[in-house]
Amino acid sequence: MGLIQANSHSARDHADGARPPPARPRRRSRRRRRRRRSRRPPRPAAPAAESQLSCVNFSILEGAKTAGVALAASLVAILGAARLSPSFNRSLSVSAKTALIVTPPFGAFFLSSELAMGECARRRYDAQRALKAAAADAAAAARQAA
Numbered sequence: 001m002g003l004i005q006a007n008s009h010s011a012r013d014h015a016d017g018a019r020p021p022p023a024r025p026r027r028r029s030r031r032r033r034r035r036r037r038s039r040r041p042p043r044p045a046a047p048a049a050e051s052q053l054s055c056v057n058f059s060i061l062e063g064a065k066t067a068g069v070a071l072a073a074s075l076v077a078i079l080g081a082a083r084l085s086p087s088f089n090r091s092l093s094v095s096a097k098t099a100l101i102v103t104p105p106f107g108a109f110f111l112s113s114e115l116a117m118g119e120c121a122r123r124r125y126d127a128q129r130a131l132k133a134a135a136a137d138a139a140a141a142a143r144q145a146a
Helices: 052-084 086-091 094-145
Strands: none
Touching: 052 086, 052 094
16 A cells, blocks of 8 residues: 555545545734733832832731731630530530631731731832822922022
8 A cells, every 4th residue: 555644534534535624724923913002101119118029028927926826825715625624625526626726827817917018008108109299399399490
C-alpha cells in the first residue's frame, strides 16, 4: 500500500466514502488592537509616609494582636467550662469545643483588621484632601500675586 500521509482520509474512515470538509484555518487579524485609555485624570499618589502596603501590614498586625487576646480568653473559658462542668463535656463533642475555641479569634482578627484598614484609608484620604487644598491655596495665591 505504501506510505500513509498524516492528514489523508481513506474510504474506510467514513461509511459513505465521503471525505469530511477540510478545517478552516484561523484568521489572524493584521491590525493590532489598541487598548482604550481611561479618560479620568490620574489620581494623586498617597503620601509616602502611609502607603497601601503599610496600611495592610498595620491591619494584619492589629488583627493578630486582637486574635491573640480573643484566643486566650476563649481558651480559658472553654477549658474552664470543660473542667468544671460535666454536663458541658457530655453535651459537646471535641469538634464543637474546638470550634468554640477557634471561632472568636478568627472573628476578632477579621473585624479588627477591617477596622484598621478603614481607619488607615480615612487617614490617607484626609492627607490627600489636605494636599489638594494646599495646592489650590498656592495656585490662588499665585494668581493674586500676578
